[in-house]
Amino acid sequence: MSGWHVSGPLAERYASGTAAEAETWSLEKHVETCGRCAASVSAAVRAGAAGPALDGIRAAVLAEARRFPAPVPGRAGEASPAARRVWPGGRRARGEAAGAPSGPPGPGGGHPPVPEGRRRRERVPAAARRAGLSRRAPSRASRPGPGPLARLLWAAGPALRPSWLTALALVLGGSLFLAYGVGYDSTRPLLLALSPALPLTGVAMSYGRYADPLHEIAASTPSGGLRLLLTRTAAVTLVSVPVLAAAGALLPPPATEVLKVPGPAAWLLPSLALTLAALALGSFVGCRYAALAVAGVWAALTLAPRPGKPGLPFFVTELPEWVSGPSPQTCWAAAAVVCAGLLAVRRSSFNRLETL
Amino acid sequence: MTGTGARVMGLTVTHRRAIALDSVDLDFGTGVHGLLGPNGAGKTSLIRVLATVAAPAGGRVELLGQDMTAHRERSRVRRRLGYLPQEFGFYPGFTVREFVAYVAWLKEMPACSVADAVERAVERVGLMDRIDAKVKTLSGGMVRRVGIAQAIVNEPDLLLLDEPTTGLDPEQRVDFRALLREVGTACAVIVSTHLAEDVAAACEQVTLMESGRVAFRGTTAELRELGEATPHDAPDGTVSPIERGYTAALRLHRASSWDPGTAPDTGSGSGSKAGR
Numbered sequence: 012m013s014g015w016h017v018s019g020p021l022a023e024r025y026a027s028g029t030a031a032e033a034e035t036w037s038l039e040k041h042v043e044t045c046g047r048c049a050a051s052v053s054a055a056v057r058a059g060a061a062g063p064a065l066d067g068i069r070a071a072v073l074a075e076a077r078r079f080p081a082p083v084p085g086r087a088g089e090a091s092p093a094a095r096r097v098w099p100g101g102r103r104a105r106g107e108a109a110g111a112p113s114g115p116p117g118p119g120g121g122h123p124p125v126p127e128g129r130r131r132r133e134r135v136p137a138a139a140r141r142a143g144l145s146r147r148a149p150s151r152a153s154r155p156g157p158g159p160l161a162r163l164l165w166a167a168g169p170a171l172r173p174s175w176l177t178a179l180a181l182v183l184g185g186s187l188f189l190a191y192g193v194g195y196d197s198t199r200p201l202l203l204a205l206s207p208a209l210p211l212t213g214v215a216m217s218y219g220r221y222a223d224p225l226h227e228i229a230a231s232t233p234s235g236g237l238r239l240l241l242t243r244t245a246a247v248t249l250v251s252v253p254v255l256a257a258a259g260a261l262l263p264p265p266a267t268e269v270l271k272v273p274g275p276a277a278w279l280l281p282s283l284a285l286t287l288a289a290l291a292l293g294s295f296v297g298c299r300y301a302a303l304a305v306a307g308v309w310a311a312l313t314l315a316p317r318p319g320k321p322g323l324p325f326f327v328t329e330l331p332e333w334v335s336g337p338s339p340q341t342c343w344a345a346a347a348v349v350c351a352g353l354l355a356v357r358r359s360s361f362n363r364l365e366t367l
Numbered sequence: 368m369t370g371t372g373a374r375v376m377g378l379t380v381t382h383r384r385a386i387a388l389d390s391v392d393l394d395f396g397t398g399v400h401g402l403l404g405p406n407g408a409g410k411t412s413l414i415r416v417l418a419t420v421a422a423p424a425g426g427r428v429e430l431l432g433q434d435m436t437a438h439r440e441r442s443r444v445r446r447r448l449g450y451l452p453q454e455f456g457f458y459p460g461f462t463v464r465e466f467v468a469y470v471a472w473l474k475e476m477p478a479c480s481v482a483d484a485v486e487r488a489v490e491r492v493g494l495m496d497r498i499d500a501k502v503k504t505l506s507g508g509m510v511r512r513v514g515i516a517q518a519i520v521n522e523p524d525l526l527l528l529d530e531p532t533t534g535l536d537p538e539q540r541v542d543f544r545a546l547l548r549e550v551g552t553a554c555a556v557i558v559s560t561h562l563a564e565d566v567a568a569a570c571e572q573v574t575l576m577e578s579g580r581v582a583f584r585g586t587t588a589e590l591r592e593l594g595e596a597t598p599h600d601a602p603d604g605t606v607s608p609i610e611r612g613y614t615a616a617l618r619l620h621r622a623s624s625w626d627p628g629t630a631p632d633t634g635s636g637s638g639s640k641a642g643r
């Protein structure tokens with residue numbers, strides 16, 4: 012290059028945004044190769060009106076760089092040409108402006124693109140604008156990413172929605188009310204009868220076009236299908252089992268020997284088997300109907316009065332025998348395994364929308 | 368993973384026992400493809416099969432060079448897919464940011480890149496100033512833009528948009544078409560629409576569907592030429608060449624497929640015959 016260098020007044024005009032277009036061009040071209048002038052322009056810009064804002068950006072960029080020490084991988088990290096365009100009027104984000112006059116790049120190396128944002132252009136000095144200045148920029152540094160808790164809740168999706176949690180709370184509250192308020196002796200066996208079926212209602216609400224407003228989008232993603240359904244079922248189970256166990260623990264001790272029922276460990280396997288049965292059936296008729304059917308059959312078997320057996324209801328007299336002891340438990344485990352196998356065979360049916 | 372675009376061979380789709388697509392062969396390469404046709408022509412059926420949410424009754428589907436029968440390939444393709452259904456819901460409590468991030472999570476994007484990708488997608492649809500607003504507080508057009516943002520959040524290689532301009536006002540449509548053209552430089556975009564002007568403004572290739580069959584395939588310019596070459600009965604200036612081309616191609620198709628033995632009863636109207 013020739014002996015031309017950026018003069019002090021030009022640097023100041025540039026910093027304040029009053030330099031003519033032609034001057035700006037030659038200055039920007041020049042500072043790409045001349046370190047001394049780049050430094051003087053940098054100093055002028057930092058001393059000017061844009062100084063505090065630039066400091067903010069620099070801090071934000073550095074903070075960002077420290078959050079991701081390694082360059083963010085591939086497509087997602089670097090703004091592709093296609094990513095630079097913003098919607099309104101097709102204006103481009105200017106974060107990629109070359110030769111940002113704010114000193115040498117930070118230690119992280121990769122400047123994350125700092126888009127200009129959508130505001131109409133206001134009187135921001137030209138230099139600062141080229142540096143990608145925007146009022147939004149500093150707040151980007153503190154932008155909340157999805158934390159582990161959020162991702163956990165996302166996994167649960169619509170399964171843990173308020174209505175189901177309310178139902179769970181009602182069962183908990185209701186059984187306590189029955190036991191302490193009304194003094195109903197058979198609360199404990201009743202809770203035992205309800206416990207295996209309760210997670211089913213959560214499963215019914217967790218997947219499919221009736222239950223999940225996002226279903227059509229979810230079905231087109233790699234997470235869609237059986238995996239998402241199992242994740243949500245697991246979430247339902249993880250919430251309901253401790254709650255139901257706690258309800259059992261809070262109930263008063265049984266009054267008579269007849270009313271003694273096995274603890275929560277006993278209904279875990281039945282609950283698992285019923286849930287898997289609902290899922291397997293769901294591969295044919297959809298989760299909603301499947302869960303309703305399985306829960307309905309279970310309720311009919313356990314809660315309905317039996318003719319010819321007056322006195323204590325079935326769930327007091329016989330249900331405990333169904334779930335306690337090694338041989339019933341083995342049967343439940345076998346049933347669970349069978350249902351799981353059927354589910355594995357039928358897994359591809361969850362990839363499509365039609366049945367769900 | 369080398370393939371691009373989408374290809375279907377002998378694709379037949381049934382919808383509630385009616386035939387929505389009748390042995391269709393199509394391929395879509397890089398660029399913006401318009402899928403044009405009257406209601407019930409089979410556009411949505413085609414898009415849903417391409418989005419891997421609906422199963423075809425017959426034929427082969429190849430997306431991004433992968434056959435769609437095996438689970439592994441399907442998952443791999445789904446990671447690179449963007450899909451905006453005609454109708455979609457959202458969880459009531461979600462903000463725009465959470466909604467788009469949730470879909471990014473479903474698409475198995477690496478957690479560290481999600482936050483940036485979400486902002487970029489939302490910015491591209493011009494909703495940056497509402498990014499932390501609840502989705503349920505937004506207008507219909509804005510919700511549609513949120514839908515577009517979730518579709519492009521993973522910078523897909525195959526982008527499927529079903530009636531994306533519904534609910535957008537004219538200015539937003541113009542912006543949206545610009546976005547489409549730009550996305551289409553790097554990947555295959557398939558847009559279904561019943562508006563000929565959408566196609567004219569944003570698409571290079573047009574596929575005209577009618578009663579589950581392909582009525583016309585070609586460039587937008589070819590469709591326009593067809594319209595200009597066809598005498599029309601409407602007063603000058605009220606119908607654009609592309610719309611005339613649309614009508615002319617439909618008429619040609621109906622005339623050629625009119626065979627009393629095999630052709631469906633097409634009648635003379637433009638209503639729906641097969642499909643939904």
